[in-house]
Amino acid sequence: MKKKVVSLLLVAAMVTSMGCGSKDSGSANADSGNANAGAGSETPATESSEAGGDAAEAPSDVEKPEEITIMVDGTVFTQENGQAEFIAKLEELTGIKINVTQPDHDAYYDVVGQTIASGEWPDVMILSSTYYSGYASEGVLWDMTEAYENSDLKARQDAYGSTSVIDGVRLDGKLYGMPATRGNGCVTYVKQAWLDACGLQAPTNYEEYLAMLEAFTTGDPDGDGTNGNTYGVSAAGFVGTEAPYINYLPEFYQDANPSFYLADDGTWKDGFTEDSMKAALTRMNEAYKAGVIDPTTLTNGTADCRNKFYDDSFGVFTYWAGTWATNLKTNLEKNDLNGELVALAPIAEVGTYLDRIPPVWCITSTCENPEGVFKYFIETMQDGGDTQFLWTYGVEGVHWSTAGETLFAGTENEKVYEEGTFHMLENKESEGTQYTKAHIDPMLALVELADDPLAVEPEAKASAELFNANCVTADLVPSTDAMTEFNGDLTTLKNTLIANVVMGEKTIEEAYAQFEAEGAQWSQSIVDSLNAQ
Template identity: 60%
Template sequence: MKKRIACMALAALMATTMFAGCGKDSNSSSGSSAITAADGDIKKPDKIKVMYNGTVFTKENGQDQFKKRWEELTGIKLEITQPDHDAYYDVLGQTMASGPDNWPDVVLLDPTYYAGYAKEGALWDMTDAWENSELKASGRINNEDLIENLYIDGKLYGFTTGRGNGCVTYVKQKWLDNCNLEVPTTYDEYINMLKAFTEGDPDGNGVDGDTYGLSTAGLIGEEIPYVNYLPEFYQDAYPSFYQKEDGTWVDGFTEDSMKEAIERLRDAYQAGYIDRESLTNGTNDCRTKFYEDKFGVFTYWAGTWATNLKTNLLANNRDDKLVAIPPIKEVGKYLERRPSVFAITAACKNPEGVFKYFIENMLDGGDMQVLWTYGVEGTHWSTKAETVCGNTYEEGQFHMLESMEKPGTQYTKNNIDPMLAIGDFKEKDPGADQIAPEAKESQEMFNDNSKLAPNFFSTDEMGQYNGDLTTLKNTIIANVVTQGSSIDEEYKRFKDEGGAEWSKKIVDSLNKLNK
């Protein structure tokens, strides 16, 4: 559904002649995006309209306080549209399809939408604004390569404040101990662990077989890198399009490695090692089951989520010791998600001003960066002497406050993760010392054992066929894994129902980009 709405939106964009190209000059309110802060000619906006998801504080978590503080720091009115997190791209697609008059100035986009909207001319070209910015010249950017990876055909249409992060596999230490197991380093050891967690008594309640190895939110992800919740099964397989070392494009779903991955998933699922509800689970469903000790292996986000999992296990009177394991031999490297970006739409009347006062300002190295990283003092963090959620702090000690949405737990961050930020503070990060050891350890392990997921490029053929193609692929995976269907028969259906033809059309269109 999400991809179909995106296609509808892009089709509407193609019919909008005033945005027929990606050129920056036709969409700039001043006629030139080369104006920089140094020129002193950038007009400060009176109001900026933004649309983003729940990765920025929601109403329940103090959005009003966040907005008030942002407006205090800038003197600009901020108009926020924030759909429910899970419905964000549906609402965004509908908004973009409704026409430029309804577009916000700034939108938050994952890599797929970023490439698609950029191709159709919906985004402002911020190349010159970034290249001539005070932020780039400041020397505080610690990962310019990540920004370089956001360029499309030599132009930059979106900006990220941090790495995309990714998932690591967490294992309950108590369950390993109860089953006399060590941390797995190979696939055979991993499967043996799942078998023990499913057939034995890993939770120590005296009953064999009332638990299972793992649970996951879907058998295949909806967004790049698709396989991040089940890396041990997919290993070197990739279900979508990627570029080989020689520069040619292929559809990983058509390769033997993908068939082998589906077989591994089928065998584990049919053996009962994988939660039977995994096909329809949401991430919240998985987390709840994990906290209730229904399963012992959970591949989830590195960093702050290590603390969140630990805290919620403890709140449910469960043992909170987790091991974030390095990738097993057959996986080699975890996949790092390409980051979401803040992009300025082509309908924005003052894009240079929005870039300077909204996007560039997010990494100012001072008060604004604190706001985007930790939130508002007195609402999300404090330096007062007090006890929060059982933790006691001295006067002057930076700490996060109790969550308004989830009482009994403390906030960990706002939109910018301090362990992933690409912009350094001018002085010491005020919250560096309060980052939990388990969060820091899991993040460092991931950063040292990960590689960037395949890039996404949009073509007309991609927009035309990939929605239906992805639906067909997902159906085939579900049929083989949950129903035990024959892989050969399902791949024959892939050909008979047009999947192979659609795939080839997309591959051919991508390979033309190299010429």
């Protein structure tokens, strides 16, 4: 009987706690958070947490939430990858009880849509740019502009040169979400061995770029003794499936934009209707006809491109900056090929690479204590100290370690670490590989992390630095009713016309005549709706 009563009490306590949400707050809990913050194992950042600005410990009249519910995608540790330990440590540092909802990464936005439709909104959720602007315009998200302007976080981000990234996610000047990192984008990698084989230098303008592609296509850059059995460049489609759409072939698009963008005069325009787009299509058509673009680009997926790159089928690959530089290198070396890659600075006609709009952490408008959630959860994520370290590298002993040990012993990937050397541990979901980061990519951080061990390979660091020094943030296109109504059909039409022109099935004149007849009206409606906002 006693057992039954105890069980019932435990169940009741659990149900009550599940139903609480974010809601109650109080100084007592804030104290408990403070007390806990210093406990636990020390991270390399602990010593300098003062410099990092420890928001969790700062005296404030903003109440700390006792409990919050967050909805996250697979960019936060999954349960198989030590989520429980990560959240436990996060709760210890923030002093907030955190309930996590983590749908399958691939189905994340389906579940987000269903959750919003159900009316049972989490306090915090991660959103991509499309959903961010859409939900913001529908009033789902809390306006964090004021909280941000008055926060220490703003000072830290400004000091680290991240102001433009934050400005990039403002909607009509207002901030409804906080990125944890830069969006990242693609840089163009060229195989050094192929440049050497053709006696070329890294190109700096389109003419040199095209000459390089021609040499890679008609010559014998892979040294197999046969001329003309390789291609210059390949990509996963002629146009991307998400903004910025020109990511994979920037040298051909140059200043063109197939979608909507904010012009210098402050008005929205459809880049597809402009001469720059026609010029880009001409360049791509000529290059495709000349055979310097992989003939299967239309049907390639990104995995196909990577595999062809590793097989030495082509020599120029525009792909993600940062960690991918290392992945490309190691996979080439696995195939007994030279892994040295040149990360190209943008050629003169491109000017700058495009930084993707990063996913943002948003607070929903039903959250009962949004100021508290911002201050004690969102802001601490980038405190430059212990909490940021946790979001960047995870938990000691689970995701990283400084112990002397050998990883992958007896395999070709064997790695020996001396005592005191910071290193990431084996990924529990991907045997034989190490974790590279937690949620925040250290190379894309918006706030300086004190005593950052920056456990990244030099080529990854170099490509990230090159990208960060040569990028501008893509425009965040607001969501409008006209866009909802017409942009699905309009995007389908544009993509079809781009493919038809590049592959020579339609001339530019024919393609634009079809666009005028079928899509111009939709395009104008969307432009008008954007400018009317």
